[in-house]
Amino acid sequence: MSTNLSRRSFIKAGLITAGAVAAAGVPRPPSARAADAELCTLLDLQQCIACGACVEACREVNDTKFPAPIGPMPDMIPRNRVKIADWSAAERRSIDDRLTPYNWLFIQPAVGEYNGEDFEINIPRRCMHCRNAPCSNLCPFGAAFTQDNGIVRIHPDVCMGGAKCKAVCPWHIPERQSGVGLHLDLLPQYAGNGVMYKCDRCYDRIKAGERPACIDVCPEDVQQIGPRQEILEKAHQLAREMDGYIYGETENGGTNTIYVSPVPFDVLNQAIEKGPGSPHLAPAPDAMASANNMALAMAIAPVAGVAGAVARFMSLGKSDGGGKETQHER
Numbered sequence: 001m002s003t004n005l006s007r008r009s010f011i012k013a014g015l016i017t018a019g020a021v022a023a024a025g026v027p028r029p030p031s032a033r034a035a036d037a038e039l040c041t042l043l044d045l046q047q048c049i050a051c052g053a054c055v056e057a058c059r060e061v062n063d064t065k066f067p068a069p070i071g072p073m074p075d076m077i078p079r080n081r082v083k084i085a086d087w088s089a090a091e092r093r094s095i096d097d098r099l100t101p102y103n104w105l106f107i108q109p110a111v112g113e114y115n116g117e118d119f120e121i122n123i124p125r126r127c128m129h130c131r132n133a134p135c136s137n138l139c140p141f142g143a144a145f146t147q148d149n150g151i152v153r154i155h156p157d158v159c160m161g162g163a164k165c166k167a168v169c170p171w172h173i174p175e176r177q178s179g180v181g182l183h184l185d186l187l188p189q190y191a192g193n194g195v196m197y198k199c200d201r202c203y204d205r206i207k208a209g210e211r212p213a214c215i216d217v218c219p220e221d222v223q224q225i226g227p228r229q230e231i232l233e234k235a236h237q238l239a240r241e242m243d244g245y246i247y248g249e250t251e252n253g254g255t256n257t258i259y260v261s262p263v264p265f266d267v268l269n270q271a272i273e274k275g276p277g278s279p280h281l282a283p284a285p286d287a288m289a290s291a292n293n294m295a296l297a298m299a300i301a302p303v304a305g306v307a308g309a310v311a312r313f314m315s316l317g318k319s320d321g322g323g324k325e326t327q328h329e330r
């Protein structure tokens with residue numbers, strides 16, 4: 001655990017703060033977050049030349065956040081239900097054509113024909129940073145959370161690796177690395193099995209007044225970042241100019257990642273390779289609109305609120321930045 005606190009202190013802190021946080025854990029609607037405070041990205045898919053500079057930059061700046069397992073990894077019980085996910089060996093760690101715990105961004109090629117013309121579109125893929133993120137709302141430990149600026153993160157010191165976030169994400173974005181995390185000290189054979197990883201929108205660079213690394217290095221200015229409303233206006237303007245299409249504005253109830261493409265997204269979705277680590281581009285209904293998920297979010301709010309508060313407590317004095325954080329914001 002990369003903090004001065006010991007595991008015992010972690011649990012103790014959780015118990016001490018439990019009472020206070022139970023009240024704070026009451027779910028809040030996403031509208032409680034000021035829309036103009038949310039950071040949103042616009043990706044002009046006409047421009048991407050698949051040079052890979054953004055993928056490389058993401059790996060470089062996040063190298064210190066990547067998991068560092070120290071083997072051997074404990075066998076999980078039941079063994080056939082919770083599998084070990086190990087991406088740490090050099091060969092797997094270097095994979096950059098899908099999402100992994102060591103690769104939070106990849107370029108997904110889409111090649112095909114539309115309106116009688118060939119197309120080749122390259123799509124930078126990573127977490128969409130959803131406005132009402134089910135990963136954040138439904139993490140039973142409060143490890144996934146949404147900052148007031150809309151960035152959705154997973155706290156590596158709190159995540160148990162149970163992969164609920166991945167199961168409820170419409171794009172199944174977070175990826176697990178075994179052999180790291182809190183579960184090794186608490187219930188090494190029975191809980192979670194690792195930590196989940198995904199794009200954190202370079203929250204620390206943003207806090208320092210810098211742009212995310214993938215945006216900074218792009219030679220074609222594929223991405224822009226700014227207040228959500230401003231980005232949406234630009235996206236619609238761009239879509240009008242190219243007679244194009246938008247993805248991300250309404251998907252999963254609205255995301256803070258807006259793609260604009262001259263080819264419709266249902267056509268792109270047909271053209272891309274989909275599967276583990278390679279998310280789809282299909283319509284994505286609002287996961288938090290489901291009665292089951294809303295009820296679940298209400299039910300786990302106090303528990304997750306406690307863990308989330310402990311995570312905040314643990315972060316005190318750490319230079320991980322990120323601005324004001326709202327644990328388990330709904």
Ligand code: SF4
Nearest residue numbers: 127128130133135169
């Ligand atoms: S894309 Fe998935 S992992 Fe990212 S914020 Fe949305 S639900 Fe969470």
Ligand code: SF4
Nearest residue numbers: 058199201202212214
């Ligand atoms: S915002 Fe940062 S963490 Fe996310 S894909 Fe870009 S470089 Fe990687």
Ligand code: SF4
Nearest residue numbers: 048049051052054218
């Ligand atoms: S750096 Fe820019 S042009 Fe190169 S792959 Fe990334 S988004 Fe595309």
